[in-house]
Amino acid sequence: MEIFGGLLQGFALALQPVNLFWCFVGVFLGTIVGIMPGLGPPATIAMLLPLTFLMSPASAMIMLAGIYYGAKYGGSTTSILLNVPGESASVVTCLDGYQMARKGRAGAALGIAAIASFIAGTVGVLGLMLVAPPLARFALAFSSPEYFGLMALGLAMVVLLAGRSMVKALLAMLLGLWLAGIGTDLFSSESRFTFGSLELLSGIDFVVVAIGVFAIGEVLANMEEATPAEPLPIPKGLRNLLPTLQDLKDCRFAFAQGSVLGFVIGVLPGAGSTIASFISYGVEKAFSRRREQFGTGVVEGVAAPEGANNSETGGALVPLLTLGIPGSGTTAILLAALVLWGFKPGPLFIADNPSLFWSLVASMYIGNVMLLVLNLPLVPIFAQVLRAPAYVLFPIILGVSIVGVYTTSSSMFDVACLAAFGLLGYLMRKLDYPSAPLILGLVLGGAMERALRQSLMMSDGSLTILVARPISAVMLSFALLILLIPVFSKANAWRQKLLS
């Protein structure tokens, strides 16, 4: 009843014209920011922060949160159309989204991404509203061994991202771990694998590797054909562009698991939407009846990661608002904003500021509807990008990649690295090494090493700490089970062979 009353109060505030206006501004800006590679929500929110002092805290929070979850909607667009991840959490969407576009199903992919985002975003808000306090306590139980377990679970997903060769997938993941190790060691200040380069001391940005391997690698692979490839096929009419009923039916499990997993992972500070999207994709593939078709343009391969990365937003607000702990760059800036406005995020935040909390929750429902209404009609317009001839489209992809990398760091060294990783991406394609495990290793490598070293510090060097704590033990057991999937599959194949 308390929740219902709070929500009604929130809607009364969020539906005021001024708040509706700022909500729209937030989600619109967020969509644009998501589409532009490299231009992330943290930078946009930081840039707009001074403006918010002219607004009421509720309007300001509604707008900034709109940018945050709106960017998750927009991030899928360039992944699907150009194989350029708009933001880090959209890397996995490239795997099946771009393949769907190549098959003439760009509209369906964009549509399913919007629908998955809407469903998962709404589930994330429901979670924020209903289970914020108990989940925040669960997040507090997470220490280094549990984080190590989570990262190990994430890395085990490599089994599900492997193509034809498991050895090559593992090698690609190890290369990702090696790239993650480049830079200054945070514990000892030792510089590792920097080859004397000052620029490498701060490590290699994930965006540079992801855009290089996926986008530049794809352009180079396409450039092998001397005759310009025909523009990718686009069905005519809005009806044919949007997902079919069968698509929606196929995505039922993806919508559900992506929403729940994304929210739970979002609650854990530091886990982030990239990990959520990888794990959700892996789970979807593991339980799919058409597992072997993943990576060739399967609609669930878009719905699961897109759902997870949107639901994560609601989850990430839980530790921010109830504990005052920011789990990501964006939530750190939101925390700074709340403190600047004179609030104290923490256990008493909701009780002390019910109108701010509930208006934010209500605005997120409204914002998710706005995003769906904004994005679905734009699908045919976005899909027209694919009509461009190859000799126009490919330079545009290269240009977007350069701008995306440069805006992240304003570093020409990173742009040069982009070229190097583009070549790596092309060679990986030629030599049949899957790209996704490389990104997985790179994303998880740093956090995993940190968690392992902190765990071993806690236990004076004893590895038993990793299995002595229940949550980490459960996660490591799941990781082991996932790693054994190929063994089970092989044993099953032998059994079938023997029987026949």
Add this chain to the structure above:
Amino acid sequence: MRLRSPDFWSGLALAALGGYTVYTARGWEYLGQDGPGPGFFPLWYGIAMLALSLLLVVKSGGEAVSWKGAGRAFATWGAFAVSVVLLKLAGFVVGFAALTFFMVAVMYRRPLAVAALVAIGTTGAFYLIFPLALGVQLP
């Protein structure tokens, strides 16, 4: 093991990287008073990389890779690398326009007028969208 197999050569390259990682990591502290040192994690993934890449080398065989058309891809990459240098020396407008012109005129053999039009059009669009409309700085 097949010398002409791409797995053989890529496995060797990765084995070299794994060996280098193990060799370098041995120079860093493995376990210190405060727990694992900077050499702990790299040593283990270096060993894993070395072992798996040698396995790939030993098992190498399978289909040969077709390098037909790879010359065009490498030429495009070369042009991209040169344009990165141009971006630094002359800025985005010159570097990106030159790259686009090269791709349209040389790689796709379109008429020079078309190449110039595409180069000017795309560069202009980038300039209008990023620095002017969004306030994003270009290289």
